[in-house]
Amino acid sequence: MPRIIDTSLLIPIISSLAIKASCELDPLLIEVLKTSYEKEESPYGRDILYQLIENAGISSKEMIASCQDTGACMVFLEIGQEVSWIGMPLNEAVNEGVRQGYTAGNLRMSMVRDPINRINTGDNTPAILHTEIIPGEKVKIAVMPKGGGSENQSAFTCLNPAEGREGIIKFILETVENAGGKPCPPLIIGVGLGGTMDYCAYLSKKALLRPMGERNGDPFYAELESELLERVNRLGIGPMGLGGRITALDVRIESYACHITSLPIAINLQCHSYRLARSIL
Numbered sequence: 001m002p003r004i005i006d007t008s009l010l011i012p013i014i015s016s017l018a019i020k021a022s023c024e025l026d027p028l029l030i031e032v033l034k035t036s037y038e039k040e041e042s043p044y045g046r047d048i049l050y051q052l053i054e055n056a057g058i059s060s061k062e063m064i065a066s067c068q069d070t071g072a073c074m075v076f077l078e079i080g081q082e083v084s085w086i087g088m089p090l091n092e093a094v095n096e097g098v099r100q101g102y103t104a105g106n107l108r109m110s111m112v113r114d115p116i117n118r119i120n121t122g123d124n125t126p127a128i129l130h131t132e133i134i135p136g137e138k139v140k141i142a143v144m145p146k147g148g149g150s151e152n153q154s155a156f157t158c159l160n161p162a163e164g165r166e167g168i169i170k171f172i173l174e175t176v177e178n179a180g181g182k183p184c185p186p187l188i189i190g191v192g193l194g195g196t197m198d199y200c201a202y203l204s205k206k207a208l209l210r211p212m213g214e215r216n217g218d219p220f221y222a223e224l225e226s227e228l229l230e231r232v233n234r235l236g237i238g239p240m241g242l243g244g245r246i247t248a249l250d251v252r253i254e255s256y257a258c259h260i261t262s263l264p265i266a267i268n269l270q271c272h273s274y275r276l277a278r279s280i281l
Contacts, residue, residue, distance in 0.1 A: 002084035003137040005281065007093035010141070013279050014097025017143035018073060019105035021277035022065045025056045028212040029249070029274050036186060036246040045244025049186075052239075052272055063105075067273040070107040071145035073098045073127045076209060080136035095125040110148070130202065139281040142209055150187070150271040153179035156201060159263040168193065168265055169228065175267045176232050176248070181241015184271035188212075189232065189251045192266040194258040204268035207252040209276065216253055225251045239272070249274075 030053060037049040059066035075094050087093070102109060102124040109124045134140070155175045159167045172191060192203025215222035228251040238244025249272070258264060 002082050003080070004084050004086055005139065007085050007087040007090050009281060010090075010093045010139075011097040011100065013141055013281060014075060014094060014143060015101035015104065017141065017277040017279055018098055018101030018107070018145065019063070021143050021275040022067075022070050022105060022107050022145055023063045024060045024277070025066055026212065026274065026276060030056055032212055032249050033186075033272075036249060040239070040244050040246050042238055042242070042244030044242045045239040045246060048239035048242065049246065065105070065107055066275065067147060067271075068108060069147040069149065070102070070110065070124070071147040071275070072111060072151070073102070073124055074144040074146050074205070075127045075129050076140075076142040076144070076206075077129070077131045078134045078140035079131055080138050081133050082137040083139060090131075091126075091129055094127050094129050098127045099123040099125050107145075130205075141279045141281060143277050144208065145275045147184075147271055147273065150183035150269045153183040154204070154266070154268045156197065156264070156266040158197070159265060161261065161263045163263065165224070167263070168224075169231065171265055172228060172251075172267060173231060173235065176237070176269070177235055179269060180237055183269045184240060184273070185237055185248065186239055186246045186272050187232075187248045188270040188274050189228070189248055190268040190270065191228075191251065191253040192255075192268070193253060193264070194256040195264060196258070196262075197264060199256060200264040201266040201268070203254040203256060204266040207254040208268060208270050208274075210252050212250060212274075214252075216255075218255075221253045221255060225253055228253075 033053050040046045111121045111124050112118045113121050190204045190207035192200040232248045237247040
């Protein structure tokens, strides 16, 4: 028998997750920032990292947004294949949750209805909704507000397959170096490899959902993540682009099968204000 869920149950969950994500940064992120503060050699870099840690404490205590750009609201639903929905359409329930959360949390409304006419929707909808079918009867919910500064520096290309590992490293390093301080480092770098143009970009975003410090389950990619983190931090961009050792806090790679003639790669940069909240229904 399927598990029947009314979509209206998503509304208060997504509303609360939108507020939580915007105001309460992940404790694991705070620990990584503190470790980075100890490693940073640049006086400017250390001062910035100290302020980021202080800011995170204030935003959590006062329940105010950790960054003024509360972003496009990314919602990821991993839906058990035994779930059957009733009630309003799923996307409408998700958008209502975002609408209520951004209003109740006094979060900035950043979405415009059309990319050319630029009229603000006034409630930060529509959300950017991704769904995936998984085994079981539970629904895993993740809300990730994604600011424009980091999102605007994301990149995609199709490499020649012969470029291989070194071509991948070169493109990632060039993307981060060209971005400089614009995406508000220190960064979390999501990398999607394989699939097609659209799926590759999705993988780069999905990589950002992984917990801080958790490596890819494939030893080959786990080693590549560690190497990339080290090489990115040799670029000298530093916190907020003012120089230093800590340009990135983490690099995460998700991969998928691809066509014999293709090597698609997408890079999704996440700023230091790594906002993510989860729940299970």
